Amino acid sequence: MDFRLSEEQEALRESVRDFAREVVAPAIAEHYEQHTFPYEIIRQMGKMGLFGLPFSEEHGGMGGDYFALCLALEELARVDSSVAITLEAAVSLGAMPIYRFGTDEQKARWLPKLLSGEALAGFGLTEPGTGSDAGGTQTRAVLDGDEWVINGSKAFITNSGTDITSLVTVTAVTGTKPDGSKELSTIIVPSGTPGFNVAPGYSKVGWTASDTHELTFDNCRVPAGNLLGERGRGFAQFLRILDEGRIAIAALAVGLAQGCVDESLRYAKEREAFGQPIGAYQAIQFKIADMEMKAHTARLAYYDAAARMLAGEPFKRQAAIAKLHASTIAVDNAREATQIHGGYGFMNEYPVARFWRDSKILEIGEGTSEVQRMIIARDLGM
Ligand SMILES: Cc1cc2nc3c(=O)[nH]c(=O)nc-3n(C[C@H](O)[C@H](O)[C@H](O)COP(=O)(O)OP(=O)(O)OC[C@H]3O[C@@H](n4cnc5c(N)ncnc54)[C@H](O)[C@@H]3O)c2cc1C
Numbered sequence: 001m002d003f004r005l006s007e008e009q010e011a012l013r014e015s016v017r018d019f020a021r022e023v024v025a026p027a028i029a030e031h032y033e034q035h036t037f038p039y040e041i042i043r044q045m046g047k048m049g050l051f052g053l054p055f056s057e058e059h060g061g062m063g064g065d066y067f068a069l070c071l072a073l074e075e076l077a078r079v080d081s082s083v084a085i086t087l088e089a090a091v092s093l094g095a096m097p098i099y100r101f102g103t104d105e106q107k108a109r110w111l112p113k114l115l116s117g118e119a120l121a122g123f124g125l126t127e128p129g130t131g132s133d134a135g136g137t138q139t140r141a142v143l144d145g146d147e148w149v150i151n152g153s154k155a156f157i158t159n160s161g162t163d164i165t166s167l168v169t170v171t172a173v174t175g176t177k178p179d180g181s182k183e184l185s186t187i188i189v190p191s192g193t194p195g196f197n198v199a200p201g202y203s204k205v206g207w208t209a210s211d212t213h214e215l216t217f218d219n220c221r222v223p224a225g226n227l228l229g230e231r232g233r234g235f236a237q238f239l240r241i242l243d244e245g246r247i248a249i250a251a252l253a254v255g256l257a258q259g260c261v262d263e264s265l266r267y268a269k270e271r272e273a274f275g276q277p278i279g280a281y282q283a284i285q286f287k288i289a290d291m292e293m294k295a296h297t298a299r300l301a302y303y304d305a306a307a308r309m310l311a312g313e314p315f316k317r318q319a320a321i322a323k324l325h326a327s328t329i330a331v332d333n334a335r336e337a338t339q340i341h342g343g344y345g346f347m348n349e350y351p352v353a354r355f356w357r358d359s360k361i362l363e364i365g366e367g368t369s370e371v372q373r374m375i376i377a378r379d380l381g382m
Pocket residue numbers: 089093122123124125126129130131132133155156157158159204207212361364365366367368369370371
């Protein structure tokens with residue numbers, strides 16, 4: 001058992017770390033404050049190959065693996081989560097369904113631009129009336145001749161309304177199975193298709209420099225060939241995508257938790273109270289020691305889940321554990337980092353204020369903490 005990174009993995013981690021510090025850090029606060037999408041940063045991430053990390057070279061990817069994506073996410077989130085979630089959603093939710101389940105034609109048409117970061121794709125599962133209970137999907141798609149006609153709506157869809165969004169994959173009810181249950185399928189809806197409407201962006205607590213919209217489909221027609229994979233496989237497809245995605249979200253959460261340690265260490269050495277740096281007080285040292293312990297153990301949890309996934313072993317439980325633990329400790333660390341910063345921690349100009357606002361969603365998105373506990377308990381045979 002060896003959790004040390006290879007030379008190649010270390011090199012990737014260092015290059016993303018440098019990029020996050022030199023390019024993301026100076027520019028992101030303005031985007032965060034103004035709620036604007038950081039196109040220039042995303043363009044540069046595309047040039048670095050980050051959007052192609054876990055994909056084969058045959059399709060325009062970098063020939064790496066899912067763990068490489070996780071390393072990049074951790075380093076980005078150590079500085080900023082809006083940029084990190086944009087990459088996470090673009091790769092693991094946007095491009096991955098097409099890569100895993102698409103036909104050769106769909107892959108050839110969509111993947112090159114998605115994997116170079118020139119285009120983004122959204123993953124349309126959640127609806128205004130149903131999130132955790134994704135089987136409750138109401139959006140319907142009916143085959144009319146050689147077209148699907150889609151009606152319904154989706155909520156909170158990341159990367160669905162940027163200037164470079166090329167498509168959204170939409171989960172829809174396409175019929176009834178012989179046992180009476182819903183037949184769910186996934187359909188590719190290109191941006192700009194008539195009847196596919198993107199509402200203005202939400203006003204969010206955090207991740208304010210990322211792109212999130214409600215979508216409506218009003219007699220939206222797409223070719224029958226836009227079905228992703230087999231008809232009726234929608235449920236199995238999104239379960240697979242979400243299982244993997246949990247490892248990526250765990251990596252992102254670890255990055256935020258580690259960023260809280262970085263900022264707290266720096267501040268504890270600078271800020272003085274009662275005649276000495278606050279870092280000289282054991283109460284502050286213990287807070288930072290606990291934060292480091294939490295980031296470290298959560299990192300091991302996502303490394304383990306990723307290793308199992310890449311070995312082709314079952315990883316559902318480990319991915320849920322990693323996501324649950326990492327998101328919990330990210331919230332803990334953000335709270336403590338804010339505390340260590342005192343009043344300044346409550347000021348938006350300090351990165352820890354962003355970390356605090358960005359941490360809570362980690363316990364909600366891609367499966368809430370309750371859903372992770374349900375998955376773990378079910379896997380234990382309950
Ligand atoms: C910024 C942002 C970006 C997002 N991006 C995307 C995206 O790109 N694509 C996408 O499809 N979705 C996206 N989501 C949606 C996200 O995945 C859902 O919000 C999440 O899965 C929870 O669903 P919900 O909001 O409907 O909550 P609900 O499912 O309504 O849950 C409400 C509460 O009830 C609890 N609960 C529900 N069922 C149970 C149960 N059986 N037992 C115990 N407790 C239960 C939940 O844990 C939660 O605490 C995004 C959300 C946000 C906020």
